[in-house]
Amino acid sequence: xxxxxxxxxxxxxxxxxxxxxxxxxxxxxxxxxxxxxxxxxxxxxxxxxxxxxxxxxxxxxxxxxxxxxxxxxxxxxxxxxxxxxxxxxxxxxxxxxxxxxxxxxxxxxxxxx
Amino acid sequence: xxxxxxxxxxxxxxxxxxxxxxxxxxxxxxxxxxxxxxxxxxxxxxxxxxxxxxxxxxxxxxxxxxxxxxxxxxxxxxxxxxxxxxxxxxxxxxxxxxxxxxxxxxxxxxxxx
Numbered sequence: 362x363x364x365x366x367x368x369x370x371x372x373x374x375x376x377x378x379x380x381x382x383x384x385x386x387x388x389x390x391x392x393x394x395x396x397x398x399x400x401x402x403x404x405x406x407x408x409x410x411x412x413x414x415x416x417x418x419x420x421x422x423x424x425x426x427x428x429x430x431x432x433x434x435x436x437x438x439x440x441x442x443x444x445x446x447x448x449x450x451x452x453x454x455x456x457x458x459x460x461x462x463x464x465x466x467x468x469x470x471x472x473x474x
Numbered sequence: 475x476x477x478x479x480x481x482x483x484x485x486x487x488x489x490x491x492x493x494x495x496x497x498x499x500x501x502x503x504x505x506x507x508x509x510x511x512x513x514x515x516x517x518x519x520x521x522x523x524x525x526x527x528x529x530x531x532x533x534x535x536x537x538x539x540x541x542x543x544x545x546x547x548x549x550x551x552x553x554x555x556x557x558x559x560x561x562x563x564x565x566x567x568x569x570x571x572x573x574x575x576x577x578x579x580x581x582x583x584x585x586x587x
Contacts, residue, residue, distance in 0.1 A: 404564055405566075465516070
């Protein structure tokens with residue numbers, strides 16, 4: 362079935378450190394892939410997306426590349442800030458005529474000064 | 475502000491009771507999704523409506539039901555509540571079925587005592 366597996370958290374980094382959050386997926390068809398971010402007390406908001414293989418999504422210094430061969434969509438940022446502290450969710454739509462999103466369990470990131 | 479409005483923000487009730495959660499999607503969005511977020515299960519897709527019609531069903535219990543009205547707002551009804559139904563319930567909306575970009579409300583936190 363459809364699923365998303367992302368690295369367990371929580372992740373604690375110092376400011377300006379490099380961030381990687383791993384995400385792999387199982388899906389039918391050719392899904393689009395997404396990273397959503399949830400700041401404390403708020404709903405989820407789209408961070409970036411990629412709609413086909415080898416596409417790179419990017420936003421606010423975050424990047425992720427759609428790797429079909431490894432069914433992965435790892436999130437990276439070169440230099441994290443305290444304001445990046447949030448929960449990050451990897452997701453896909455199944456791409457088989459069904460457009461609801463399947464989410465990973467989320468990875469909580471804390472960035473300390 | 476995502477433009478998606480959910481009420482109530484917090485709700486405390488007793489086992490066996492019934493509650494209704496309300497969602498107003500972004501202006502112009504035809505599709506509404508309901509998700510349940512709990513610590514152990516993560517974000518679980520419940521149900522999706524598009525322009526008043528049910529389009530997809532996820533892990534929604536038979537005790538739960540939803541509908542989307544002609545003005546496109548949606549309600550999620552939870553009945554015969556159990557302790558395990560305590561969770562954050564998110565509504566999200568999107569302009570169409572394929573986009574994949576969902577706009578989330580801030581959620582309704584349900585506590586069942």
